[in-house]
Amino acid sequence: MRFLRILLALAVIGAGIGWWLSAPRVIEAADLPAHDPDAGHGEQVFHAAGCASCHAAQDATGAARLILSGGRAFASDFGTFYAPNISTDAEHGIGDWSEADFLTAIRHGVSPEGQHYYPAFPYTTYARAGIADLRDLWAYMQTLPADATPSRAHDVGFPFSIRRALGGWKLLFAGDDWVLRGADLSPQVLRGRYLVEALGHCGECHTPRNALGGLDQSNWLAGAPNPTGDGRIPAITPDQLGWSASDIANYLNDGFTPEFDSAGGEMVEVIANTSQLPSADREAIAAYLRALPGG
Amino acid sequence: MRLISRSLLVAAAMTLPLAATVQGQSDSPYQSHLKARQGFMSIVSFNIATLGGMARGNIAYDAEAAQTAADNIAAIAGVDTSPFWPEGSDNGALGDRTRALPVIWENPEGFGEAWTGFRTAATGMAEVAGGGLAALRGGIGPLGNSCGNCHEDFRQSID
Numbered sequence: 203m204r205f206l207r208i209l210l211a212l213a214v215i216g217a218g219i220g221w222w223l224s225a226p227r228v229i230e231a232a233d234l235p236a237h238d239p240d241a242g243h244g245e246q247v248f249h250a251a252g253c254a255s256c257h258a259a260q261d262a263t264g265a266a267r268l269i270l271s272g273g274r275a276f277a278s279d280f281g282t283f284y285a286p287n288i289s290t291d292a293e294h295g296i297g298d299w300s301e302a303d304f305l306t307a308i309r310h311g312v313s314p315e316g317q318h319y320y321p322a323f324p325y326t327t328y329a330r331a332g333i334a335d336l337r338d339l340w341a342y343m344q345t346l347p348a349d350a351t352p353s354r355a356h357d358v359g360f361p362f363s364i365r366r367a368l369g370g371w372k373l374l375f376a377g378d379d380w381v382l383r384g385a386d387l388s389p390q391v392l393r394g395r396y397l398v399e400a401l402g403h404c405g406e407c408h409t410p411r412n413a414l415g416g417l418d419q420s421n422w423l424a425g426a427p428n429p430t431g432d433g434r435i436p437a438i439t440p441d442q443l444g445w446s447a448s449d450i451a452n453y454l455n456d457g458f459t460p461e462f463d464s465a466g467g468e469m470v471e472v473i474a475n476t477s478q479l480p481s482a483d484r485e486a487i488a489a490y491l492r493a494l495p496g497g
Numbered sequence: 498m499r500l501i502s503r504s505l506l507v508a509a510a511m512t513l514p515l516a517a518t519v520q521g522q523s524d525s526p527y528q529s530h531l532k533a534r535q536g537f538m539s540i541v542s543f544n545i546a547t548l549g550g551m552a553r554g555n556i557a558y559d560a561e562a563a564q565t566a567a568d569n570i571a572a573i574a575g576v577d578t579s580p581f582w583p584e585g586s587d588n589g590a591l592g593d594r595t596r597a598l599p600v601i602w603e604n605p606e607g608f609g610e611a612w613t614g615f616r617t618a619a620t621g622m623a624e625v626a627g628g629g630l631a632a633l634r635g636g637i638g639p640l641g642n643s644c645g646n647c648h649e650d651f652r653q654s655i656d
Contacts, residue, residue, distance in 0.1 A: 456552065458545065464644030465645050468649075
C-alpha cells in the first residue's frame, strides 16, 4: 500500500516534469536588442530560407510566389500537413503577429497561442538562423501582400494529434548545434553551412529520418525515401553526387545538371529560390557540399 | 549462290514473327513511343548543352553555333509530339522504362500548357542566341524554367 502510494507520487512527479519539459519556449520582445531592420536584406533571407516554396500557392510562379496564401499539401508517415497562410492578412495570415511572435515561431516552433508547431515547418533548421537575419526577414514580409485564404487544418491522426507531445519530440531532435563541424572550415564553407543548415533546410528532404521523424544526422544529406510517394530524394554528399563545386553552383542557378538534363520535382521550387541569391552564396553552398565527408 | 540466297530468305522469313512481335510491341509495350520521347529529349538536351555551356562560361561564345543550337531546339519544339504519348504509357503501367507520370493523362490541359511554355521559351531563345553572350544568358533562364515547369509535375524524380 505504502509502495503504491510512493509509486503514485513518483508518477505524478514524472508527469509534472514531463509537462514542464514539454512546455513551449518563447522569445519576448523585451529580450530583443535594438535593431535597424533591413527589408532588402530580408528579401535575400526569404529566398535563402525558401519560404515561398511551401507558403505560396501550388504552382505559383513569378510575383505570385510572394503571395503567401498557403494551402500546399505535404504527405508524411504521420499524416498530411497543409502549409498555412503566412501573408500579412490580419485574420487569415500573420498580420496581427508581433515580431517576437514571429521569432518564437520560426526559432522554437511555437505559435503565439503557445502551441507547438509540427516539424513539417522546418524550425529545427531555422533554430540555427541568426536573430538579426530573421528580424530583417520579418521586415521584408511586412512588405508582401495580404491574402484572405483561410488556412487548412492538418490531417493528422491520434496520437500525433497531441501537440503537447511535440515538446518531447523537440527535446529529442531540436537543437542549434551545427552538423558539419571543424576548426579548419573556410569562411566560404561556413557561409555555405549557414545557408544549408540554418536557412535552406536541404537536410529536411535529403537526410533520412528515424521512426519518430527526427533527422538521422549520421546520414546527413545521404539521400532519403520521398515522403510524397515512390522514388528517392538523392544523396548530395560528394561521393554520391560526384559533381564539382561549379557544377553544383551552376545547377542552383540555371537548373541544369552537368549533362544538361533539367531539374525536376521539388528541386524546381528550390532553384526558383537559389537562382535569386547572389552567385557567391550559390558558390558557398557548393563549397559546403564538397566539404562534407566523402569528398 | 542460289543456295545461299535461299538460306538467307529462309532465315529472313524465320525472323519475321520476331519482327512482327517487336512491331506489335507485345513484349515491351510502347517501346517505339518511349524511344521517340526519349530521343526527342536527347536532341533538346544536346543543343541545350551548347547554349548552357556558353551561358555558364564553360565554352567560348560562338554566335553561329549558338544560333544553330537554338534553331534546332525551336524546330523540334514545334513538332507535334501528341502521337508519342498514348494513354497507358506512364510509369505506373510501364515501371522503370519511363519517368512519365500518370498525371500527364489526368491533367492534359496542364501538360499542354507546360509544352506551350517550352515552345515559347524555345522561340524566344532562337531570337536572341546569335545576338551576343548577354542576350543568350537572358534567354537561358526562361528556357530552363520551361524544362523545369514540366518536369516538376509530370516527370518522376529519380536519384
